[in-house]
Amino acid sequence: MENIKNLKVLVADDSKTMLRIISNTLKRLGINDIVLAEDGLEGVEKYRQEKPDIILTDWNMPEMNGLEFVKAVRRDNKDIPIVMITTEGGRVEVITALKAGVNNYIVKPFTPQILKEKLSAILGY
Secondary structure (H helix, E strand, O other): OOHHHHOEEEEEOOOHHHHHHHHHHHHHOOOOEEEEEOOHHHHHHHHHHHOOOEEEEOOOOOOOOHHHHHHHHHHHOOOOOEEEEEOOOOHHHHHHHHHHOOOEEEEOOOOHHHHHHHHHHHHOO
8 A cells, every 4th residue: 555645635524524534534644635516516626626536536526526526537538546424324225326436425423434435445565
């Protein structure tokens, strides 16, 4: 997991608590370059400004939901890894997210170990 420390991660979630939990988890994994967005619209803006290496996004957000956010990013970039972190754990939701271009899916609540494993799987560390 050596190269993981150099990653820039964009986290989009309308919950300040989840933003804090995810940020703290990433920091424990050694990732300190973290960009936060509170909805999908801000996420698209920050994505274009900051050029992150990976995106973690919630599904249910105001202004622009996570699915719309993923589709907007995918129009610009087919390759950036995107992980959906959400309470939407049904099979239909997972399939919908994967079809929209999500690389992996985490259902809330999750442990730091699950986030680490998903990042490792996507990034090949």
